[in-house]
Amino acid sequence: VHEGTEERVDERHARVALNLLTEPGDPRVARLVAALGAQEVHARLLDDTDLDGVRSDVAARLAGLDPSGILAEAARMGVRFVVPGDPEWPDALDDLADVEPVQGMSGAPLGLWLRGPARLSEVCDRAVAVVGSRSATSYGAAVASDLAAHLSSADVSVVSGAAFGVDQAAHRGALAVRGRTVAVLACGVDRAYPAAHRDLLELLADEGLVVSELPPGSAPTRVRFLGRNRLIAALTQGTVVVEAAVRSGALNTAGWALRLNRIVMGVPGPVTSAASEGVHELLRLRGGQLVTRGSDVLELVSPAGSCLAPVRRAAPSPRDGLSPDQRVVLESVPLVRGAPPSSIARAAGLAEATVRAVLAELDRGGFVESRAGCWRQRPTSEPRRRLA
Amino acid sequence: VHEGTEERVDERHARVALNLLTEPGDPRVARLVAALGAQEVHARLLDDTDLDGVRSDVAARLAGLDPSGILAEAARMGVRFVVPGDPEWPDALDDLADVEPVQGMSGAPLGLWLRGPARLSEVCDRAVAVVGSRSATSYGAAVASDLAAHLSSADVSVVSGAAFGVDQAAHRGALAVRGRTVAVLACGVDRAYPAAHRDLLELLADEGLVVSELPPGSAPTRVRFLGRNRLIAALTQGTVVVEAAVRSGALNTAGWALRLNRIVMGVPGPVTSAASEGVHELLRLRGGQLVTRGSDVLELVSPAGSCLAPVRRAAPSPRDGLSPDQRVVLESVPLVRGAPPSSIARAAGLAEATVRAVLAELDRGGFVESRAGCWRQRPTSEPRRRLA
Numbered sequence: 001v002h003e004g005t006e007e008r009v010d011e012r013h014a015r016v017a018l019n020l021l022t023e024p025g026d027p028r029v030a031r032l033v034a035a036l037g038a039q040e041v042h043a044r045l046l047d048d049t050d051l052d053g054v055r056s057d058v059a060a061r062l063a064g065l066d067p068s069g070i071l072a073e074a075a076r077m078g079v080r081f082v083v084p085g086d087p088e089w090p091d092a093l094d095d096l097a098d099v100e101p102v103q104g105m106s107g108a109p110l111g112l113w114l115r116g117p118a119r120l121s122e123v124c125d126r127a128v129a130v131v132g133s134r135s136a137t138s139y140g141a142a143v144a145s146d147l148a149a150h151l152s153s154a155d156v157s158v159v160s161g162a163a164f165g166v167d168q169a170a171h172r173g174a175l176a177v178r179g180r181t182v183a184v185l186a187c188g189v190d191r192a193y194p195a196a197h198r199d200l201l202e203l204l205a206d207e208g209l210v211v212s213e214l215p216p217g218s219a220p221t222r223v224r225f226l227g228r229n230r231l232i233a234a235l236t237q238g239t240v241v242v243e244a245a246v247r248s249g250a251l252n253t254a255g256w257a258l259r260l261n262r263i264v265m266g267v268p269g270p271v272t273s274a275a276s277e278g279v280h281e282l283l284r285l286r287g288g289q290l291v292t293r294g295s296d297v298l299e300l301v302s303p304a305g306s307c308l309a310p311v312r313r314a315a316p317s318p319r320d321g322l323s324p325d326q327r328v329v330l331e332s333v334p335l336v337r338g339a340p341p342s343s344i345a346r347a348a349g350l351a352e353a354t355v356r357a358v359l360a361e362l363d364r365g366g367f368v369e370s371r372a373g374c375w376r377q378r379p380t381s382e383p384r385r386r387l388a
Numbered sequence: 389v390h391e392g393t394e395e396r397v398d399e400r401h402a403r404v405a406l407n408l409l410t411e412p413g414d415p416r417v418a419r420l421v422a423a424l425g426a427q428e429v430h431a432r433l434l435d436d437t438d439l440d441g442v443r444s445d446v447a448a449r450l451a452g453l454d455p456s457g458i459l460a461e462a463a464r465m466g467v468r469f470v471v472p473g474d475p476e477w478p479d480a481l482d483d484l485a486d487v488e489p490v491q492g493m494s495g496a497p498l499g500l501w502l503r504g505p506a507r508l509s510e511v512c513d514r515a516v517a518v519v520g521s522r523s524a525t526s527y528g529a530a531v532a533s534d535l536a537a538h539l540s541s542a543d544v545s546v547v548s549g550a551a552f553g554v555d556q557a558a559h560r561g562a563l564a565v566r567g568r569t570v571a572v573l574a575c576g577v578d579r580a581y582p583a584a585h586r587d588l589l590e591l592l593a594d595e596g597l598v599v600s601e602l603p604p605g606s607a608p609t610r611v612r613f614l615g616r617n618r619l620i621a622a623l624t625q626g627t628v629v630v631e632a633a634v635r636s637g638a639l640n641t642a643g644w645a646l647r648l649n650r651i652v653m654g655v656p657g658p659v660t661s662a663a664s665e666g667v668h669e670l671l672r673l674r675g676g677q678l679v680t681r682g683s684d685v686l687e688l689v690s691p692a693g694s695c696l697a698p699v700r701r702a703a704p705s706p707r708d709g710l711s712p713d714q715r716v717v718l719e720s721v722p723l724v725r726g727a728p729p730s731s732i733a734r735a736a737g738l739a740e741a742t743v744r745a746v747l748a749e750l751d752r753g754g755f756v757e758s759r760a761g762c763w764r765q766r767p768t769s770e771p772r773r774r775l776a
Contacts, residue, residue: 023735139658193724219722221735268656268668270527271680280656280680283671290678292659292668312634312665331610336581339607347411347609 030107150294152179418495520554538682540567
């Protein structure tokens with residue numbers, strides 16, 4: 001017989017306790033909490049005794065925790081813990097409950113630790129993840145930064161992981177235009193990883209938001225990066241991979257985004273650059289969509305038809321102003337050796353008299369020139385460029 | 389009443405005469421010839437008299453032509469004229485008959501003028517067009533050349549337009565590996581356009597094939613480039629655009645390839661490069677498929693499953709040899725500040741005794757290090773690189 005239950009803790013405290021006791025993304029914990037509620041799971045674990053009536057190791061550790069004290073200590077550091085049902089909780093995270101485990105990981109988080117003035121639910125209303133290689137090239141860093149600046153200027157939050165390379169460039173691009181940007185970490189929100197980004201993370205905590213599923217003080221581990229990646233994907237409407245080698249963690253984030261039916265995008269680069277190989281594979285084989293600039297991303301993550309990217313046009317050409325007849329005749333005038341109006345008329349499919357009149361107009365416009373009755377196009381480099 | 393018909397010429401001579409009299413890609417001519425046959429069209433045009441019994445201008449010009457003499461003269465220059473029904477005629481060209489006119493142009497050619505030792509029908513059995521910007525960057529030229537060399541080495545003919553930039557690089561790449569390469573021109577096969585490519589064209593005529601729909605002596609005009617582009621698309625199983633600005637003629641070729649249900653491919657480049665903008669649009673909006681190397685192209689143009697491109701793999705890592713338990717434990721070891729085995733066991737979800745044993749193994753492998761009973765990952769740049 002066991003000793004009976006402790007005083008029941010409330011939902012938030014139960015989630016804090018379970019969060020401290022378990023690893024992020026453990027599908028068993030997520031399933032139990034989804035089925036029974038965090039309070040009930042907490043109570044049952046606390047009640048757990050083995051055959052001799054001795055408390056299990058888990059129960060003992062759980063009993064030793066002080067959720068209230070932990071929340072109070074976090075609050076002193078400016079850190080809050082949000083759970084489902086809180087106004088700040090983003091419903092988007094619930095999508096994680098329906099995704100099959102990958103590398104043994106799945107499920108909605110028990111709660112999120114937040115540091116910073118932005119409200120998470122508002123941030124997630126319009127948010128895009130910009131992720132990529134830690135060893136980005138200068139090209140990748142520049143593109144990530146421009147992209148983030150463009151998205152921020154359009155009131156889209158830029159979510160990334162505060163890592164070296166693309167992540168850093170994305171956060172900086174957003175900060176540079178006073179945009180909203182959010183770092184999701186694989187360690188406690190009070191820690192700086194990488195250490196060189198301490199200032200960047202402080203700035204994000206001052207102006208944006210730093211998010212983690214892990215309690216304050218937690219160290220980053222490899223599995224925790226994988227769990228973190230699923231949050232980046234879930235918190236956003238789409239993920240853009242800027243540069244990624246074949247085995248890059250950014251592709252793991254993209255994989256989560258695909259499973260969550262988020263929009264997955266990739267920025268192409270030179271096919272000769274190893275830093276773009278993973279992106280090209282994402283685009284070729286995994287259904288990622290090619291984007292080249294912020295407006296392409298906006299078009300894809302916005303309601304259909306509301307944010308169409310402008311069609312690219314070449315610079316206007318003097319030829320644009322030509323009449324249909326002028327255009328046909330000009331296109332039938334040889335480029336190198338001149339031809340008589342009769343031959344040009346044949347090529348243009350027009351009467352020779354018409355062609356003679358039009359050639360005179362084109363001559364005045366500087367498009368053609370004649371010599372001994374034979375006409376050719378004026379050799380300007382500009383129109384030639386666009387020929388074949 | 390009219391004077392009666394001339395002696396009827398045979399099909400080949402009728403096609404030569406019509407070819408000399410009309411512009412390539414005139415849909416009216418193609419339709420008439422498809423419906424009546426070239427001999428009948430020839431006869432009717434020759435018969436054409438106006439109300440006063442005077443021969444029309446067209447009939448007079450037709451009567452003045454000497455197809456036999458023209459063919460003989462061409463033969464002296466090493467030029468042959470192939471028509472439907474000839475063993476060398478590629479059936480692929482017949483697909484052009486079913487395509488709606490674009491910019492007033494459509495239809496199968498009346499015949500093709502050829503110069504060079506390769507047999508056109510064999511060339512077209514396995515052929516890919518590699519086209520792109522005249523003002524290619526060094527990146528575009530290098531990629532086009534490598535792609536062409538790879539395709540040629542796999543016995544795929546490389547078809548292009550002998551223009552500056554990508555075309556030239558593609559021909560050169562194929563020639564460098566003694567591959568089969570074909571230039572399709574917008575002027576007579578006896579002419580060099582651009583003039584700077586005279587040597588290249590001579591080499592192609594010596595070792596490969598130079599093709600044109602236009603009779604020898606014809607000058608290049610803008611419309612003739614458009615007509616030429618439809619042949620490049622029709623003669624090949626697929627078209628690869630390597631670099632193309634927004635208004636590039638290579639996109640015109642890609643458009644023909646799309647209408648002909650050929651495979652349309654594009655090589656991405658930096659989004660900051662204007663020379664890649666047109667390719668990215670092709671990939672984003674017009675259904676082009678992204679390719680990064682020759683094997684990607686081979687996979688797409690070959691029968692399904694016969695030529696799968698190898699999956700890219702990252703360089704092998706020492707971590708690849710780890711057992712599942714070793715991997716889980718290593719992934720749970722902190723990266724910066726060390727942690728005791730109990731904490732690592734919690735993160736790994738394994739018994740602490742197991743974790744202690746595995747840590748010792750990992751220590752021997754150089755993956756982890758301990759200090760005062762706390763373990764962290766060995767700071768090597770290599771594993772860190774692949775973290776986030």
